Amino acid sequence: MSESLSLRLARWLCRIEPRSIPTPQRALANMRVMDTVGLLLASSASPQAGIMRARAHAGSARGGASLVGGGKVEPEWAALAHGVIAHCLDFDDTFPQSVVHPGSVIVPVVLALGEELAAPADDIVAALVGGYEVAARLAGAGGTRFHGRGFHASGIFAPIIAAYVAGRLMRLAPESMASAVGLAASMSGGLMAFTADGAWSKWLHLGWGGFGGILATKLARDGFRGPIGALDGRYNLYEAFIGDPPEDVDARLGIDWEGESALFKYYPCAHVIQPYIDLALGLRREHAISAGDVRTVRCRVAPWAVPIVCEPADRKIAPGSPVEAIASLNYNLALALCDGAVGLEALEERNWTRTDVLSLSRNVAYTADASLTGFAAALEIELRDGREVTAEGDAAAADPTRLAAKFRALAARALDAPGIAALERAVADLDIKAIGTLLAGASR
Numbered sequence: 001m002s003e004s005l006s007l008r009l010a011r012w013l014c015r016i017e018p019r020s021i022p023t024p025q026r027a028l029a030n031m032r033v034m035d036t037v038g039l040l041l042a043s044s045a046s047p048q049a050g051i052m053r054a055r056a057h058a059g060s061a062r063g064g065a066s067l068v069g070g071g072k073v074e075p076e077w078a079a080l081a082h083g084v085i086a087h088c089l090d091f092d093d094t095f096p097q098s099v100v101h102p103g104s105v106i107v108p109v110v111l112a113l114g115e116e117l118a119a120p121a122d123d124i125v126a127a128l129v130g131g132y133e134v135a136a137r138l139a140g141a142g143g144t145r146f147h148g149r150g151f152h153a154s155g156i157f158a159p160i161i162a163a164y165v166a167g168r169l170m171r172l173a174p175e176s177m178a179s180a181v182g183l184a185a186s187m188s189g190g191l192m193a194f195t196a197d198g199a200w201s202k203w204l205h206l207g208w209g210g211f212g213g214i215l216a217t218k219l220a221r222d223g224f225r226g227p228i229g230a231l232d233g234r235y236n237l238y239e240a241f242i243g244d245p246p247e248d249v250d251a252r253l254g255i256d257w258e259g260e261s262a263l264f265k266y267y268p269c270a271h272v273i274q275p276y277i278d279l280a281l282g283l284r285r286e287h288a289i290s291a292g293d294v295r296t297v298r299c300r301v302a303p304w305a306v307p308i309v310c311e312p313a314d315r316k317i318a319p320g321s322p323v324e325a326i327a328s329l330n331y332n333l334a335l336a337l338c339d340g341a342v343g344l345e346a347l348e349e350r351n352w353t354r355t356d357v358l359s360l361s362r363n364v365a366y367t368a369d370a371s372l373t374g375f376a377a378a379l380e381i382e383l384r385d386g387r388e389v390t391a392e393g394d395a396a397a398a399d400p401t402r403l404a405a406k407f408r409a410l411a412a413r414a415l416d417a418p419g420i421a422a423l424e425r426a427v428a429d430l431d432i433k434a435i436g437t438l439l440a441g442a443s444r
Helices: 005-015 023-042 047-059 074-088 103-117 121-140 155-170 176-186 193-197 199-222 235-243 270-286 303-311 313-317 321-326 331-337 355-361 402-409 417-429 433-439
Strands: 294-301 366-368 377-383 389-395
Touching: 005 155, 005 176, 005 377, 023 074, 023 121, 023 377, 023 402, 023 433, 047 074, 047 103, 074 103, 074 155, 074 193, 074 199, 103 121, 103 155, 103 199, 103 235, 121 155, 155 176, 176 199, 193 199, 193 303, 193 389, 270 294, 270 303, 270 331, 270 377, 270 389, 294 303, 294 331, 303 402, 313 331, 313 355, 331 355, 331 366, 402 417, 417 433
Parallel strands: 294 366
Antiparallel strands: 294 377, 377 389
16 A cells, blocks of 8 residues: 655655755745744734733743743743744735645744754754745645635645644654654634635634644654545545545655745635736836826736635625725725725724725626636736727736835834844844744834
């Protein structure tokens, strides 16, 4: 009998060493940490951050993992809190093939366990890059079919991804790591029900994944057995959730690096909306368009994204919460055309209730286009003078300069200039202890 998928991935992850990782992948590891740490700082004073910090302190014995805003807890509780806090702005990276958010799972686990275990930088790089690689392949095998069945794919894969990352940092044997993955797979879940009323469960899915994955890994380390075939055996995760077995998940593993496909965000909204904002801002600049010049905006949208960012129409035209604003194509395009920018202020009620934004939001329409895949976008703006301007594009690639500017703007919400500079140095060195100290000392 051939080895299970979970065990094959575990064997590869246990063998991976930094010297075998291509330079571009190692550079991405630093950018992943920088991006997530910036998000933790930007959200550190939010109500959800306060709730998660309090719950982490109440639920945990004193541990060695720092919390943003203060204190230390056990690693699983830090991963729980930080997963929620990092994801709650919806400003984190995303795999276009599956719409899974890896950074808000992998980086909190790395920060928590890396600090408690005093893991060297080589182990941090291996866990980060290896975690992204496993995440890309497992999530990609499901595509957008989990969303089509009403499941939040990030919540499905978060515990499994976290178990692999935790297993690598804790140096579990492949068999124990695969057992941890089997346990974590039974923690997979997450409904898209939050789209109906702007609830916060979406954010919890990422934090719960980190918590569950670390817990599963600790249990497996102690001898608690998990099903080795949870990913491709009888009653496996894919067949249970979407009715199909996974295919070619580990083909050319370690040769083709699919983890690099996770795209960074430059606006705080659903990733499929990002290219539309880029296109709208580009047309606005190129043709000197003001909001008053616009008659209608017509978008061609991939069918899988329609129920997420286009429907129900009334909530997309006039969102009533940050979660609804994040997932509204209408609102974000209207704000971009009105202001020439979309920043964190997009999540504030004063902007989604503005008369000029609401007026233009009502004139954004969409057509489902099956030829569009991933985050591909097409946009047409009809102007009041009769002109029509069009553009097509895809989500933006990683841009170190743009990411550094994003990080500094986010970090400035909680750190002064010397603190930001110190944090940039710590991230460049992957000095997890120093990162934890700076996060814990951030003002709220």
